[in-house]
Every structure is written in structure tokens, then in C-alpha cells.
Amino acid sequence: MSKEKQDISRRxxxxxxxxxVGGFMAAVTVMPMLRMAIDPVLQAxxxxxxxxxxxxxxxxxxxxxxxxxxxxxxxxxYESTVTQTAWVYKDENGEIVAxxxxxxxxxxxxxxxxxDSHPNQFFCPCHKGVYExxxxxxxxxxxxxxxxxxxxxxxxxxxxxxxRASEVGGE
Amino acid sequence: xxxxxxxxxxxxxxxxxxxxxxxxxxxITFKEDGTEAANASxxxxxxxxxxxxxFKGRIxxxxxxxxxxxxxxxxxxxxxxxxxHIESGYFKHIIFISSDPIWxxxxxxxxxxxxxPSIPLEHMNETNKMKVISNQAEQVINIIxxxxxxxxxxxxxxxx
Numbered sequence: 001m002s003k004e005k006q007d008i009s010r011r012x013x014x015x016x017x018x019x020x021v022g023g024f025m026a027a028v029t030v031m032p033m034l035r036m037a038i039d040p041v042l043q044a045x046x047x048x049x050x051x052x053x054x055x056x057x058x059x060x061x062x063x064x065x066x067x068x069x070x071x072x073x074x075x076x077x078y079e080s081t082v083t084q085t086a087w088v089y090k091d092e093n094g095e096i097v098a099x100x101x102x103x104x105x106x107x108x109x110x111x112x113x114x115x116d117s118h119p120n121q122f123f124c125p126c127h128k129g130v131y132e133x134x135x136x137x138x139x140x141x142x143x144x145x146x147x148x149x150x151x152x153x154x155x156x157x158x159x160x161x162x163x164r165a166s167e168v169g170g171e
Numbered sequence: 172x173x174x175x176x177x178x179x180x181x182x183x184x185x186x187x188x189x190x191x192x193x194x195x196x197x198x199i200t201f202k203e204d205g206t207e208a209a210n211a212s213x214x215x216x217x218x219x220x221x222x223x224x225x226f227k228g229r230i231x232x233x234x235x236x237x238x239x240x241x242x243x244x245x246x247x248x249x250x251x252x253x254x255x256h257i258e259s260g261y262f263k264h265i266i267f268i269s270s271d272p273i274w275x276x277x278x279x280x281x282x283x284x285x286x287x288p289s290i291p292l293e294h295m296n297e298t299n300k301m302k303v304i305s306n307q308a309e310q311v312i313n314i315i316x317x318x319x320x321x322x323x324x325x326x327x328x329x330x331x
Contacts, residue, residue: 081297106181106188106228125316126229127188142188 050153050160055088057157060096064089064112064122064133067098069161086150086161087112087122091134098150099135100165105142122147135168172231173223182231189231191319192262194253195219196269197235208240211270211289214304218287219268221308222315230315231262243277250278264322266315283318285311 008016053069064087073082086098099122101109108126115123121138122131130138135147148165172178172189182189195215198208216235223232236253238246257265265282267274270289278284287307292300 081301083301103228106185108228109225124228125319126226 050151050162051084052155053086053159053161055159057096057154057159060088060090060159062090062092064099066101066111067159067161071163082163084150084161084163085109086165088159089133096152096154096159097134098152098159098161098165100148100150102148102165103129103143104137104145104147105129110147172227174231174234185228186261189229190263191226191230191266191315192233192257192260192264193219193222193230193266193268194233194257195235196267196271196274197237198240198271199237200240202240204240206293207289210291210293212237213292214289215268215270215287217300217304218308218311221304222268222311225308225312226315233257236267243273246273247277250274254282264318266318268311285314287311 051069051071053067055065055067067086067088068083069086070081070083073080085101087101088096088098091097101111101122103110103124103126105124105127108124108129110122110124110129110131112122113120114125115121118130120133122133122135123129124143127142129143130141131143131147132138135149137143137146146168148167150165151162153160172182197212197215199212200208212235219232219235223230236250238249254265267278267282267284268287269275269284270287272286274284275286290303290307292303295303
């Protein structure tokens with residue numbers, strides 16, 4: 001009776017179980033790598049919500065103005081208030097542009113019209129990086145790319161900005 | 172940049188650009204003026220973090236130089252020990268920041284010491300605290316920008 005039911009040989013059973021265990025072990029090592037690879041996708045979703053600023057849309061002019069906005073962030077058990085800054089203006093088509101002040105060179109903070117030698121440009125006091133009004137880096141200065149931009153939304157005439165700025169062009 | 176794992180790798184890669192080191196001088200004492208010292212410590216740490224955030228790419232903010240309030244000789248010795256090692260790290264500018272007037276008296280003839288009167292933070296809520304800190308830090312930021320410009324002018328004059 002037992003002989004007829006034995007359609008898996010001992011050898012087969014062993015090789016199946018080795019394959020099973022091996023597959024499981026492979027999965028254990030590969031999964032974190034996969035997760036890391038697709039992590040940016042997951043994060044983009046999590047930070048997709050917008051934060052209200054204290055700026056009304058009709059207050060925005062063609063001159064970049066500094067806008068600070070806050071939100072709560074949780075790092076492990078530690079909750080902190082993050083303050084983000086954006087330089088906001090309306091371009092010639094009336095479109096709102098919200099630029100990040102973080103220099104693309106090494107991360108200092110740039111500001112608009114702050115240097116006498118670079119009027120109507122964004123200037124970085126650390127290594128003299130210069131950006132045009134639309135955030136394009138001026139060639140010959142240290143930055144290697146244009147300033148990041150925040151995404152925006154308008155609700156009830158109030159400007160809402162994304163938590164993080166993202167790269168222009170997205171290379 | 173701060174002295175943390177993530178920033179340190181950028182620091183060692185971009186060392187030529189990070190030419191300034193900022194050192195908060197933080198007092199500790201367990202005598203009756205301890206509360207005042209603790210307040211000064213919090214204040215100076217917050218201000219220096221704000222400055223680091225603005226000048227991330229050029230300033231390395233060191234972990235604070237903490238000292239017990241004591242005699243001038245002892246403090247000078249302790250300070251010399253730090254400075255000796257920092258100078259061997261090829262930093263062009265060494266800036267100290269403190270709300271203890273003693274440092275201006277004993278080391279400002281050799282190094283840049285920014286003195287800030289500390290503001291009592293104990294009863295402030297977070298929003299007010301951040302406002303006060305950023306106001307103070309903005310002033311220090313201007314001092315540092317001027318200091319850099321001044322040094323550059325001196326250097327270009329020397330080259331000529």
C-alpha cells in the first residue's frame with residue numbers, strides 16, 4: 001500500500017525541499033534590494049500632500065518673494081517642525097513658480113537680489129553660485145543644475161506647496 | 172555640514188569648498204548660575220544649527236566645544252588643544268560662537284569670535300523660539316558674509 005502511494009522518491013523530496021529553502025533564502029536577500037530600488041516611487045506617494053502657506057495667490061507678483069511654510073515630521077519617535085522656504089513669483093504667462101532656495105552645488109541657501117554684483121538673480125553667498133530668475137544656473141558658476149521647484153496647488157485663493165521640491169527636467 | 176555620517180562623505184569629497192569651521196563654545200557649571208549656562212548652551216546650539224543650515228556647503232559645524240567654567244589659563248589651554256588640531260585640517264577660517272564674554276577677552280586677538288547675548292528661552296513656545304533664533308542667526312549670517320568678503324579682499328590685495 002505504502003509502495004504504491006510513494007510517487008515522490010526520497011531523492012525528489014530532498015531536492016524539492018532544498019529548492020524551497022533556497023528560494024526562500026534568495027527571496028530574503030533580494031526583497032530588500034527590490035524595495036530599495038522602488039523606494040523613491042513609494043516616497044513620492046507619501047509626500048504627495050500639499051501644505052498651506054500664508055500667501056494669497058493674488059498677492060504674488062512677478063517679483064520673487066520669500067515664503068516660509070511649516071509642517072510636522074516624524075523621525076522615529078521624534079516629532080519635529082520642518083520649516084521650508086520657497087521663492088515664489090508669477091512668470092510672464094501668469095504661471096506661479098515656486099523655487100527651492102537650496103543651492104545645487106553643496107546645499108547652501110540662495111536668496112533673490114541679495115548681492116549688489118548680481119541684481120535680479122539668485123545668489124549663493126558660499127561659493128558665488130548664480131541663478132537666473134527662473135532658477136537656471138548661470139554657466140561658469142559652481143552649480144551644476146537649475147534650482148529645484150515645488151509643486152503647487154491653489155485652494156480658495158491660497159497657495160499650497162508640496163513638502164519637498166523636485167528636480168527640474170528629472171534626469 | 173555637520174559632523175555626521177551622511178555629511179562627512181560629502182565633506183571629504185568636496186573639502187576644497189568647505190573652508191570654514193564653526194565651533195559653538197558651550198559652558199557647563201553646576202553652581203547657582205547653571206540655569207543661565209544651560210540656557211546659553213541651548214541658545215548657541217540653536218543659532219549655530221540655523222547658520223549651518225544656511226551655509227551647508229561652506230561651513231562645517233563641529234560638535235560643541237564644551238567647557239566647565241574655570242580660570243582663563245585653563246580655558247586657553249583647552250582651547251589651544253582644539254585649535255592646534257583644527258589648524259592642521261587646512262581650514263582657512265575658524266569661527267567661534269559663544270554667549271560667554273570670556274572668549275572675546277582671551278582668544279579674539281587670534282581668532283574670529285562672535286559673541287551673542289543669550290536670550291532666555293525657558294518660557295517660550297516653539298514658534299516664538301524659532302522666531303527669536305532666526306532673527307539672531309540672520310545677524311550672525313551677515314557678520315559671517317562680511318567676514319568672508321573682508322578676507323577675500325585681504326587675500327586679493329596680498330596677491331597684487
